[in-house]
Every structure is written in C-alpha cells, then in structure tokens.
Amino acid sequence: MSANPPVLETREVTIRFGGLTAVSNFNISVPKGSIVGLIGPNGAGKTTCFNIITGFYKPTQGDVFLEGKRITGLPPHKVCEEGIARTFQNIRLFYNETVLQNVMIGGFVRQKSHWWMPPLLIPSCTREERELRDRAMALLDSVGLGKLAGEISSSLPYGAQRRLEIARALATKPKFLLLDEPAAGMNPQESQELMDFIKRIRTDFDLTILLIEHDMKVVMGVCEHIWVLDYGILIAEGNPEQIRTNPKVIEAYLGEEATQNA
Amino acid sequence: MKTPNKSRDLTLTTAAVGLLLVFLWWANGHLDNYKIQVLNLIAINSILALSLNLIYGFTGMFSLGHAGFMAIGAYVSSLLILPPVQKEMIYILQPLIWPFSVLQAPFFIAVLAGGFAAALLGLIIAIPVLRLGGDYLGIATLGFAEIIRVVFTNLTPITNGALGLKGIPNYANIWWNYGWCLLTLFFLIRLINSNFGNVLKAIRDDEVAARAMGINTFKYRVVSFSIGAFFAGIGGALMASLITTIDPKMFSFLLTFNVLMIVVAGGLGSLTGSIIGSAVITVLLEWLRFVENPIDIGSFHLDGIPGMRMVIFSLLLILIILFRREGIMGMREFSWDSLINRFSRGGEAR
Amino acid sequence: MSLDMFIQHLFNALTLGSLYGLIAIGYTMVYGILRLINFAHGDIFMLGAYFVFFGVTLTKLPWGIAVILAVALSALCGIVIDRIAYRPLRDAPRISALISAIGVSFFIENLGLVVFTGLPKPVYRPDWLVEIITLGNIRILPLALIVPAIAFALVMGLLWIVYKTKPGLAMRSISKDIETTRLMGVSVDKIIALTFGLGSALAAASGIMWALRYPQIHPFMGVFPGFKAFIAAVLGGIGSIQGAMIGGMLLGLIEIMAVAFFPALSGYRDAFAFILLIVILLMKPTGLMGEKLEEKV
Ligand SMILES: Nc1ncnc2c1ncn2[C@@H]1O[C@H](COP(=O)(O)OP(=O)(O)OP(=O)(O)O)[C@@H](O)[C@H]1O
Ligand SMILES: [Mg+2]
Numbered sequence: 001m002s003a004n005p006p007v008l009e010t011r012e013v014t015i016r017f018g019g020l021t022a023v024s025n026f027n028i029s030v031p032k033g034s035i036v037g038l039i040g041p042n043g044a045g046k047t048t049c050f051n052i053i054t055g056f057y058k059p060t061q062g063d064v065f066l067e068g069k070r071i072t073g074l075p076p077h078k079v080c081e082e083g084i085a086r087t088f089q090n091i092r093l094f095y096n097e098t099v100l101q102n103v104m105i106g107g108f109v110r111q112k113s114h115w116w117m118p119p120l121l122i123p124s125c126t127r128e129e130r131e132l133r134d135r136a137m138a139l140l141d142s143v144g145l146g147k148l149a150g151e152i153s154s155s156l157p158y159g160a161q162r163r164l165e166i167a168r169a170l171a172t173k174p175k176f177l178l179l180d181e182p183a184a185g186m187n188p189q190e191s192q193e194l195m196d197f198i199k200r201i202r203t204d205f206d207l208t209i210l211l212i213e214h215d216m217k218v219v220m221g222v223c224e225h226i227w228v229l230d231y232g233i234l235i236a237e238g239n240p241e242q243i244r245t246n247p248k249v250i251e252a253y254l255g256e257e258a259t260q261n262a
Numbered sequence: 263m264k265t266p267n268k269s270r271d272l273t274l275t276t277a278a279v280g281l282l283l284v285f286l287w288w289a290n291g292h293l294d295n296y297k298i299q300v301l302n303l304i305a306i307n308s309i310l311a312l313s314l315n316l317i318y319g320f321t322g323m324f325s326l327g328h329a330g331f332m333a334i335g336a337y338v339s340s341l342l343i344l345p346p347v348q349k350e351m352i353y354i355l356q357p358l359i360w361p362f363s364v365l366q367a368p369f370f371i372a373v374l375a376g377g378f379a380a381a382l383l384g385l386i387i388a389i390p391v392l393r394l395g396g397d398y399l400g401i402a403t404l405g406f407a408e409i410i411r412v413v414f415t416n417l418t419p420i421t422n423g424a425l426g427l428k429g430i431p432n433y434a435n436i437w438w439n440y441g442w443c444l445l446t447l448f449f450l451i452r453l454i455n456s457n458f459g460n461v462l463k464a465i466r467d468d469e470v471a472a473r474a475m476g477i478n479t480f481k482y483r484v485v486s487f488s489i490g491a492f493f494a495g496i497g498g499a500l501m502a503s504l505i506t507t508i509d510p511k512m513f514s515f516l517l518t519f520n521v522l523m524i525v526v527a528g529g530l531g532s533l534t535g536s537i538i539g540s541a542v543i544t545v546l547l548e549w550l551r552f553v554e555n556p557i558d559i560g561s562f563h564l565d566g567i568p569g570m571r572m573v574i575f576s577l578l579l580i581l582i583i584l585f586r587r588e589g590i591m592g593m594r595e596f597s598w599d600s601l602i603n604r605f606s607r608g609g610e611a612r
Numbered sequence: 613m614s615l616d617m618f619i620q621h622l623f624n625a626l627t628l629g630s631l632y633g634l635i636a637i638g639y640t641m642v643y644g645i646l647r648l649i650n651f652a653h654g655d656i657f658m659l660g661a662y663f664v665f666f667g668v669t670l671t672k673l674p675w676g677i678a679v680i681l682a683v684a685l686s687a688l689c690g691i692v693i694d695r696i697a698y699r700p701l702r703d704a705p706r707i708s709a710l711i712s713a714i715g716v717s718f719f720i721e722n723l724g725l726v727v728f729t730g731l732p733k734p735v736y737r738p739d740w741l742v743e744i745i746t747l748g749n750i751r752i753l754p755l756a757l758i759v760p761a762i763a764f765a766l767v768m769g770l771l772w773i774v775y776k777t778k779p780g781l782a783m784r785s786i787s788k789d790i791e792t793t794r795l796m797g798v799s800v801d802k803i804i805a806l807t808f809g810l811g812s813a814l815a816a817a818s819g820i821m822w823a824l825r826y827p828q829i830h831p832f833m834g835v836f837p838g839f840k841a842f843i844a845a846v847l848g849g850i851g852s853i854q855g856a857m858i859g860g861m862l863l864g865l866i867e868i869m870a871v872a873f874f875p876a877l878s879g880y881r882d883a884f885a886f887i888l889l890i891v892i893l894l895m896k897p898t899g900l901m902g903e904k905l906e907e908k909v
Contacts, residue, residue, distance in 0.1 A: 056474075077473050080473075093471070095468075105460045115458040119452040119453050168475065324707050400710065402889065402890055405890055406886070568725060568729075569722040569724075569730070572725075580697055580719065583712045
C-alpha cells in the first residue's frame with residue numbers, strides 16, 4: 001500500500017450487548033478509491049459494524065480511524081461531517097418529503113448559513129439555498145431521478161427509493177460511503193444496473209465504498225476485496241476468487257443453511 | 263414540476279394582505295365590540311397554533327407545555343406595561359419588588375420581551391427534557407407548565423400570587439394582534455420553506471436517518487422548541503393585554519388543550535391548517551357559548567348548561583382523531599398555483 | 613417534631629400513598645401493554661367516587677352494594693372508553709391515542725360538570741370511620757388503618773390474577789410481545805379490555821376511599837391525583853405493578869413529609885411530583901423497578 005493512510009481503518013473493534021459479543025476484534029483497512037465488501041450469514045454482525053463506524057454504537061473496545069484521524073465515539077452527525085455517509089438495510093427515507101427535499105436535507109451538513117437567516121431574508125443565505133437546490137437537482141439528474149424530483153419519496157418504486165437513499169448520502173459530500181445491502185429486493189436486471197451505478201459513482205464522486213451484500217453476484221461483481229464475518233469474528237478476507245474458494249467461508253454459509261433446513 | 267411564478271405570487275400575496283388590512287379597517291369601524299373581540303382572538307390563537315405546530319407538527323415533539331410559555335409571556339409583558347401607580351395598587355398582599363416595580367416599556371418592546379423570556383425558559387427546559395421522546399416528552403412538558411403555574415401562585419412579590427394582575431392596559435387592538443400574527447406567519451413560512459425547515463421535517467420523519475445525514479438533531483430540536491416557545495410567549499403577552507386580567511389559574515392545561523385542538527383540527531404540519539383551524543375553532547368556541555347561556559324562546563326558558571361547551575368541544579377532538587386524523591389540511595399548504603388551478607378547472611367543468 | 617407527630621404523618625403518608633398506588637396500577641398496566649398514557653384514568657377515579665355518593669343519596673342503596681356497583685360501573689366505563697376511543701387507533705401513530713385520551717379526559721370532566729354540577733359535594737361518612745382512635749399520644753382516623761389494609765388486599769388479589777391465572781398469563785405475554793401473543797390464538801382485545809376493567813376498578817376503589825378520607829367530591833377531583841399517580845407509576849418503573857405501589861407510597865411520603873418538615877413549602881406541594889418526574893426521567897428513565905429497553909438502529 002502507498003504512503004497514503006487507508007481511508008478507513010478499524011483496530012480491534014469489539015462490541016458487547018449484555019452477554020452477547022456481537023463483533024469481536026474487527027480489523028479492516030480500506031484503501032482509497034476501492035470498492036470493498038463485507039459479507040457473512042444473517043446475524044453475523046455486519047450491520048453492527050456499520051453502526052459502530054457511523055457512530056450509532058460506541059464500541060466496547062477498539063478504535064475507528066478515518067484517513068488516519070481517530071473518530072471513535074463521535075456522535076453520528078459528527079461522523080457524517082467528517083466524511084462518512086451511509087444507507088440503511090431497511091430503507092430510511094424522509095417519507096413525507098419530496099425526492100428533491102430528501103437530497104437537500106443531505107446537503108444541509110455542508111450548508112454554512114444559519115437557521116435564523118431565511119426569515120430575515122439574508123441575501124447570502126438565499127443564494128446558498130438556490131445553489132444547494134441546483135446541486136441537488138444536478139445530483140438527481142446524474143442518478144436518473146431528475147424527473148421524479150417533485151414526487152413524495154414514499155410514492156417511489158422500490159428500486160428508485162434505494163437509488164434516492166444513495167443520492168441523499170452523496171449529497172453530504174462523503175469521502176467514504178457505506179451501503180447496507182443495496183441490492184436487497186432487486187431482480188437480476190436491477191442488480192446489474194446497481195453494480196454499474198456503484199462503479200460509476202465511485203469515479204464520479206471520487207469515493208471509497210464499503211458494502212454489505214447477500215447477493216453473491218453483486219459482491220463478486222463489484223468488490224475488489226472482501227471480508228467475511230461469522231458470529232462477529234472475521235473468518236476470511238481476500239479478493240473475490242480467494243473468497244469463493246475458501247473452505248471456511250463455504251462452511252459458514254453451509255452451516256447456516258444446515259441449521260435453517262433443520 | 264411547474265416552475266413557480268414568483269412575481270405573480272408576490273403580487274397576489276401583497277394584494278391579499280392589503281385586502282385583509284382593508285377588511286380589518288372596516289371591521290374596526292363597523293363591527294360591535296364582541297365581534298372585534300372574536301377577530302382578535304382568531305389572530306392570537308393563530309400565533310399560538312402556529313407555534314405549537316412548529317414544535318409538534320413540523321418537528322414531531324409532542325409538547326404539552328404551551329400554557330407555561332404563554333404564562334411567562336403574559337406576566338413579563340404585563341409587568342412592563344402596567345403603570346407603576348397601578349402596580350402599587352394591585353399588589354396588596356406583598357409589594358412588588360424592585361426592579362419590576364419601576365420597569366416600564368412600550369407595548370411592542372414589552373411583547374417582544376415576553377417572547378424572549380418564554381424562549382429563554384424554553385431553552386432551559388429543552389436541554390434536559392428533549393432527550394425524552396414521544397409521550398414522555400408530553401408529560402414532562404406538561405409537568406413544567408404546572409410547575410410554572412405553582413411557582414407563579416407562590417411568588418407573590420413578583421406575580422401578585424393567586425390574585426393575579428388586573429387592569430392591564432388594553433393595547434392589544436386589532437392592528438397589534440394582526441400585525442404580530444402576520445409577522446409570525448411570515449417568519450414561519452420563511453423558516454419552514456427553507457432547507458432548515460426540511461431538516462426539521464426530517465427529524466420528525468426519521469430521527470435516525472437525520473443523524474446519519476449529519477444533522478445535529480438535538481440542537482435543532484432545541485432551536486425549534488425555543489422558537490415555538492418564543493411565539494407562545496408573544497401570544498400570551500397579547501392575550502394578557504387583550505383580556506386585561508390574568509392569574510395563574512388561567513394558564514392551566516385547558517389552555518394548552520385548546521391550542522392542541524386547533525393544531526390537530528387544522529392539520530399537523532400545515533401552517534395554512536393552523537390559520538384555518540384558529541378561525542374555525544375560535545368561532546366554534548364562541549358560538550358554543552350559547553349552550554352555556556340561558557335562552558328564552560318565546561315563553562319557553564332554557565337554563566344554560568355550564569360545561570356543555572367543553573363536552574361538545576372534547577367530543578369533537580375525539581371524533582377528529584378517530585375519523586379524520588389529518589385534520590382539515592393534512593400536511594398540505596395553501597399556494598396560489600393550486601388555487602388558480604382549481605378555479606380554472608372549475609371554470610372548464612362549467 | 614415530636615415522634616408522635618411523626619408517626620401521625622407517617623400514617624397520613626401511608627394512606628395517601630396507597631391511594632396513589634391504586635390509581636398508578638391502572639396506568640402502569642395499560643402503559644405496559646399499549647404504551648399509552650391513559651389520561652382518562654384519573655377521571656375514572658372521580659367517577660367511582662360520584663357513583664357511590666351520588667348513588668347512595670339518590671337511590672338509598674345500602675353502602676356495601678353501592679360500593680360494589682360503583683366499582684363495577686367504573687370498570688365498565690374503562691372498558692367502554694378503550695373500545696370506543698383507543699381500540700380504533702391501535703395501528704395509528706402512538707400519539708394519536710394519547711390525544712384521544714386527553715380528549716376523553718376533558719369529555720368526562722365536563723360531562724361531570726354538566727351532570728353533577730360544579731359545586732363540590734360534601735361526602736357523608738359513617739361515624740365508625742371517623743371516630744378518632746387514640747393510642748397514647750397518637751391520634752389517627754380508623755381510615756388511616758383501613759385504607760392501606762384494603763389497598764394491600766386489592767393489590768394481592770390483582771397479583772394473584774396476574775401471576776396465577778390464565779388471563780393474567782396472557783396479560784403478561786401481551787406486554788412482552790403483542791403480535792406473537794395474537795398469533796398464539798389469544799384474544800388480545802378481550803385481554804386488553806380486562807386490563808382496562810381491572811385498572812379502572814382499582815382507580816374507582818381509590819376514588820371512593822379518597823372521598824372518605826378527604827370528604828368532598830367535584831368533577832375535577834381526579835385531575836391531580838391522576839397526574840401524580842402516573843408519576844408514581846413512572847417512579848416505580850412503568851409496567852411493574854409492585855413498582856406502581858412502591859412509587860405511590862414514595863410519592864405520598866414525599867408530599868406529606870416535605871410539607872410536615874418544611875411548612876413554608878406547602879404552597880409548592882403540587883409541584884413536587886412534577887419536579888420528581890423530571891428528575892427521574894433524566895436520571896433513570898426506566899424507574900426504580902423497570903427493565904431497560906434498548907433502541908435498535
Ligand atoms: N442494539 C442491540 N442490542 C442487542 N443486540 C444487538 C443490537 N444490535 C445488534 N444486536 C445483535 O447483534 C447481532 C448481529 O446483528 P446485525 O444486525 O449486525 O447482523 P447482520 O450481520 O447485519 O445480519 P443481517 O444479514 O440479517 O442483516 C445479532 O444477534 C443482533 O441481535
Ligand atoms: Mg444487517
């Protein structure tokens with residue numbers, strides 16, 4: 001790896017909920033500009049890792065670094081300010097708001113004007129809001145949602161909601177993007193489009209992306225490096241080929257199926 | 263999406279405000295005192311409803327503390343506009359302490375001070391209480407309002423205790439009330455339609471997602487709560503000067519209930535709804551007074567039934583919640599576009 | 613303060629605390645199951661008192677029967693309120709049911725005003741309840757012994773129902789997970805109705821005893837005891853029956869003793885409970901006996 005620090009690094013991250021150790025000794029290092037994956041059976045602790053990285057959970061132990069800066073224990077909004085954005089496993093849009101409003105809310109974190117400025121008709125604030133609106137529209141156009149800007153977000157079809165959630169995350173101008181099961185509920189054609197989409201936003205927005213995914217075709221198709229989590233423990237890592245043939249990984253997934261069939 | 267026609271809307275809005283002013287000027291000269299009083303109450307209730315709607319309808323914080331903020335606004339402003347001689351006369355239990363005994367301010371400043379005092383209290387309350395969510399927040403804010411009432415009953419050297427304040431100068435005429443109402447409306451329209459307004463709605467819709475989007479949800483809940491408290495204080499200050507007599511008993515939970523009723527009936531998350539709701543509910547409440555007054559129809563005499571008004575009123579709230587939860591407007595707002603569209607479509611149909 | 617005085621205050625606190633506790637149980641059971649603050653609960657307490665004392669003077673029913681009828685009627689009121697004003701809102705946002713509850717509360721109070729008039733009514737008390745007993749220098753009303761004893765018996769009965777009978781099991785199961793319980797074939801609505809019935813019966817019992825202890829009734833008499841009992845339920849840990857009783861006792865103790873030791877504070881008495889509420893919510897939102905609920909993201 002080059003002299004640049006990794007965009008994201010976790011060191012010995014462990015979290016316990018009461019008696020349950022949901023994640024233990026989680027060590028990953030994500031190089032700049034890469035698309036990497038985190039996989040594992042249901043309940044392995046993947047979403048929990050996301051929640052730790054984005055500040056929703058405080059790890060019992062260990063540290064998280066963003067470009068070499070320690071961000072452990074920062075509240076979620078600070079983490080976002082530092083440049084990490086995320087989507088949620090079960091889509092969480094602002095459902096009473098329009099598509100455009102959703103994206104503008106994402107842009108708020110980079111807004112400089114204060115809350116009391118709009119009522120006082122401060123010109124700089126009006127200008128900034130207009131720019132923000134234009135940027136949000138441009139972003140929506142670039143993800144193919146421009147035509148739907150005025151629709152209430154809850155009325156969107158499922159695939160478009162996923163896309164909007166990603167667009168909203170992009171509006172926060174992140175360096176590092178976390179996607180929690182972006183292909184869930186998509187048909188093969190939609191997931192193919194999603195894969196192209198993910199690759200495209202990486203270059204367009206100069207991003208590093210970590211994604212959780214159960215759809216192996218998507219994982220193998222976009223990820224350059226993959227970590228495998230089982231019962232909160234990293235059991236393997238490597239490129240898609242290595243992961244595909246790793247007996248431990250196969251066992252973890254088969255074990256899950258065996259118990260499910262039992 | 264249609265591009266909004268800005269200059270046309272501005273013209274129409276200016277015309278509408280002008281029309282309102284002409285109407286008020288006419289009303290002031292031609293209507294009887296009782297009707298003018300009702301018009302005044304509509305303006306003040308609008309301010310109160312708009313402020314509660316900001317807190318509950320737009321930011322999703324279920325607050326039952328409005329009466330407390332109104333009490334603060336009412337007392338602060340009344341103490342500033344009561345002439346010192348008058349103060350000396352009404353404080354018979356214990357004299358009013360300095361500096362309140364000599365402080366004096368013009369009406370506008372006094373009302374503003376009432377608003378700021380309420381906002382300050384809102385801020386102080388918000389910081390501990392807004393960590394709670396949902397119904398616990400409701401109960402805690404209700405608790406604060408009750409504490410304020412008890413404190414005002416006992417703080418005789420400042421509030422004149424249970425006797426309250428009498429003979430407050432009646433400055434709150436139709437111009438002041440509607441002036442403040444329009445100011446509140448303007449402030450809130452600008453606020454809600456800005457991106458900050460979007461952020462408040464985001465916090466209401468999904469706080470977790472809002473935090474993930476880099477929004478310091480706690481901070482902005484505090485801001486929204488304090489702005490709401492500010493306008494509640496303004497409303498209380500105007501109310502005190504309109505009815506000229508206040509005491510701690512007046513600021514009970516019932517007062518909050520009335521405002522809540524207006525907000526729910528008008529539509530949670532709709533400024534338009536709060537204005538329409540204020541007009542409808544205020545008129546309805548006044549109209550319902552007839553069931554409490556004795557009536558004579560020919561030789562037939564009906565005794566008034568005290569309490570009947572609130573029976574009908576609370577029944578109405580239950581019915582709204584059960585059968586039309588979105589109220590009159592839901593989350594929709596008035597816009598010239600929709601009005602014009604409706605007119606032109608109506609024209610085509612005919 | 614002399615020891616005798618202190619003991620007398622203690623008995624007063626015990627009485628007041630039992631009365632708060634009995635109301636608090638209804639709040640805690642309903643909240644445990646529906647996550648609803650049943651604002652109208654304090655008004656059931658008022659109705660219980662009116663049913664007895666209005667009933668006795670109007671119909672000349674014997675005392676015992678009037679009490680039983682009043683408790684049953686109040687239980688019925690609780691069930692009807694749930695059926696009409698809360699059940700249709702089970703799937704609505706939680707605050708909707710709360711607003712409905714506030715509406716019901718104002719409705720009952722003002723209906724009380726219409727039917728019973730706003731004038732406080734004195735309560736006739738049988739002599740044997742108010743003949744002061746002297747034990748050495750301690751002078752107490754028989755009520756101060758009877759009220760806690762009845763409250764204790766009622767709570768024991770309730771605990772028996774909740775822990776030893778099938779409907780009780782269903783109740784506890786609903787409060788853990790309403791959906792699963794429904795899937796297991798339990799008629800959830802009936803069990804919820806039973807919960808409202810039991811809670812309302814206890815509130816009515818409390819209202820009747822309250823009217824004997826502080827012999828005056830009026831349509832708004834339930835408002836403050838209601839608020840305070842809810843606070844007692846939070847104090848004890850919402851969802852816990854024993855907690856509600858303990859919370860009630862603590863609140864009774866604090867109110868009586870604070871005023872006894874610091875008479876200057878007597879004007880602030882109605883604020884104590886609310887201050888206490890805010891302090892608990894901030895320090896230990898789960899109350900003394902409650903379980904912790906974590907929010908999942
Ligand atoms: N706040 C919490 N409190 C208690 N336990 C939790 C909490 N959050 C997660 N867990 C537990 O941690 C474990 C890992 O959950 P997590 O949601 O991270 O799994 P996952 O790998 O994302 O699974 P899936 O593929 O189903 O999304 C589970 O057993 C879960 O119950
Ligand atoms: Mg997950």
